[in-house]
Amino acid sequence: MKRRPFLKATLAASTLLLSGLFPYTLQAAETIKVGILHSLSGTMAISETSLKDMALMTIDEINAKGGVLGKKLEPVVVDPASNWPLFAEKARQLLTQDKVAVTFGCWTSVSRKSVLPVYEELNGLLFYPVQYEGEEMSPNVFYTGAAPNQQAIPAVEYLMSEDGGAAKRFFLLGTDYVYPRTTNKILRSFLHSKGVADKDIEEVYTPFGHSDYQTIVANIKKFAAGGKTAVISTVNGDSNVPFYKELGNQGIEATETPVVAFSVGEEELRGIDTKPLVGQLAAWNYFQSVDNPTNKKFVDSWKAYAKAKNLPNYQTAVTNDPMEATYVGINMWAQAVNKAGTTDVDKVREAMAGQEFVSPDGYTMVMDKTNHHLHKPVMIGEVQDNGQFNVVWQTEGPVRAQPWSPYIPGNDKKPDYAVKSN
Amino acid sequence: MPTALLRLFPIFTLLLSLLAPHAQAGDAADFVAANPAKQATLLETWSAHPDAARLPLIEALQKGRLASDSNKAPFIQTDTGWQAAEGGDAQPASEPKKLPLNxxxxxxxxTAQASHQLLAKEPAVRLAAAQQLQKSAKPAQLQLLNARVASEDDDAVRDALSLALANLQLIDPDPAIRLAAVRLLxxxxxxxxxxxxxxLLDPAVETDAGVRTAAETSLAQVKRRLLMGELLGQAFSGLSLGSILLLAALGLAITFGLLGVINMAHGEMLMLGAYSTYMVQILFQRFAPDALALYPLVALPVAFFVTAAIGMALERTVIRHLYGxxxxxxxxxxxxxxxxxxxxxxxxxxxxxxxANPAWLxxxxxxLPNLVLPxxxxVIIGFALFVVVLTWLLLNKTRLGLNVRAVTQNRNMAACCGVPTGRVDMLAFGLGSGIAGLGGVALSQIxxxxxxxxxSYIIDSFLVVVLGGVGQLAGSVMAAFGLGIANKILExxxxxxxxxxLILALIILFIQKRPQGLFALKGRVID
Incomplete structure (x- = not known):
């Protein structure tokens, strides 16, 4: 009797609530629209939400200095919700409906692979701020994170060195998708070249959002009994919290079995008690603890921004490598647009080559003239009891990226300039 | 001249003995001044030649409390401030910087700390040190360990030390010593x-055939013990996963199993239970930071009542209109x-x-050497069993339970006998939701x-309830632990x-063969 009206009411209420998800766009006369495509919910939200906020802060900073080409930048934020096909949908929406001049976004490689055909088809421009597995060089993407030779390979070299513990066996643990699988393929081939046999390499994958690491940690212990072992973790997203909790609970210590992570930074360690993790490693191109005036200003303005915008847990706001890469990427794009005098993708692409920016990692970052990647310094940091990293090793200076890793057969024939992947 | 010197000699010795602690204290300054490679050599030397006076320095290093000021003078951080590592009451020239260690x-x-602790008076400290050295003793410590084994008077410590020593003796030139070491291992x-x-099984490494045979026997023994630890570990993690599945599914065993409501919002009751825990934690942090460690205990009733109230509200407003x-x-x-x-x-x-987990969790x-139980x-395994017993008591020993069972078996007859079926439905749905809330508290901890x-739990919960047999508490318990253990054996x-x-495929096959699940209600009441 009263059932139908009630159902309708429920439906109406849920539509109302859902509509809150949709982005709102500011109404302004002359602006340049900039897309921000990061997961604000789901398993990747732990990592990507701060990138969205960092992008907004950078845009605010640029607008405060008068914007680009005399126009203000107008951010269009969308939430692809850690759902890979939704990334492609949202990307198409940004390009065709909102007509953004550029997009800053993606974290996981699977999300980047999902939007790539969209950007290539519609000739859009994407800035990708996270370290990844390489094997890609699209004319429509600028990669401001690290390629394998700027992160993974130096990290393994460090683990094999005397100071890194002279590891002989390697446990490769990752989330089951393209980035960990490709990185581990490269690492396996690299380890072979260093004389490590297959019996000393173990590869294990878990699904996204995996939360029961009991067996895996027990297996790490078993494997480690066979000789000095290092764990190379390409676990992504919030699975890292149960993983590190289990490591602490089962008493795996960094002095015996160091874990080096490629996707864990200051942001992911908020919310974990890092005392049992002291000495565990992460390889990045930037840490918040890097000591130089540019970084101090960068960290201070981020903390002030987090406080002013009342971001969740702003008291413990931290910066990390992909945030820095986002910051550098947006600033470089703004410089390139100013140089080109237009936001036209082809002109901006040309202007990006060789673009320079004084970055918080203490170096002047240079965008390579041909390969769409930044020259970056590599740093290895150790977790401290306050959740920060202490840099224990770093390269002399910035390293040029090799997106086509020489450790994958056939890559020597790939061109060193960007071509559409088709 | 010689006589004058001789007469001065006692004064010299006195002076030297006065200086002695300072000679030791130079270690801190050496360490601070050295580069990492030199620091490593220093530590290795100290491990081989422990000295009781050096222990405070090593403990400070271990806790990360050694620092140096702008003059490269070493200081140790105390709870109140800085103390000169060299002794005396010197104050740092600038704010000391902590020494980074890799x-x-x-x-x-x-290792150095363990070898210094071997000199301690308390046997318990010595025992812990000896156990640490079993893992990390370096060949340079051979002499030290030999001496300590000879002079140790506590049996347990001596046994532990002998083992640590045996690890180093495996490369001893004397086959007799190697043989003894292998047997001990x-x-x-x-x-x-x-x-x-x-x-040692490799003839190229171990030349003595006797030692090789002994190594083989010892290896078989060690392997047997390791296997035991591994099996126990697998059984434990299976039980642990099972208890988590059980906590997630138990509420559903009531709302779906007994009441027959296909409750897709069950997972959200778990989530609300976890968020209640979060809220309780925040309140404790703000108002009672001293009692923070106890927050999970307070969170249990809070989560139960919050989710039970939401569940009852849902039942009254939405679900009751949709029965059947x-x-x-x-x-x-x-x-x-x-x-x-x-x-x-x-x-x-x-x-x-x-x-956050409180310290006691x-x-x-x-x-065992290869088995750590977190x-x-x-606690979660124990808690799961506690909740099962509680639910069982509620359903079988209380009037509410009797009513619930009566209504689920024959609604009309129960109504005829004066059971307020509407009220019972509401309370039963509230109970199921409340138990899901309790599960949420446990899930928030792991x-x-x-x-x-x-x-992420809704599918697993339905699997457990369907596999166990709808309407059966015991079935859910068996199904949860069965799934947990099967998962951990396959993983x-x-x-x-x-x-x-594979587990999913197996369950589908099983349900095809036996649609009523592991346990089925017997009798004519089934419709």
Missing amino acids: NRLRGLVG GETGDPLARTRLET RPLETLLATWGISLILIQLVRVLFGAQNVEV SGGVQV YSRM GNVGPDLGQ PQIGAVLGKI
């Missing part, structure tokens, strides 16, 4: 001993689950919230707490992803 140095500091269940013994219409119930509860998720997203944000106890998991938390063999798929 993993290699930290490991060496651990056979007595342990240490995973490292296995690797050490395995290398399973398809609409499914869609409506699915919609409710979306609304609840979005509500939590709006209130708490889309990101995960931090629910972190860490674990070492049962406290949090043990996983992430976010708006999507429920989504190491074929990996986490494939394991899950």
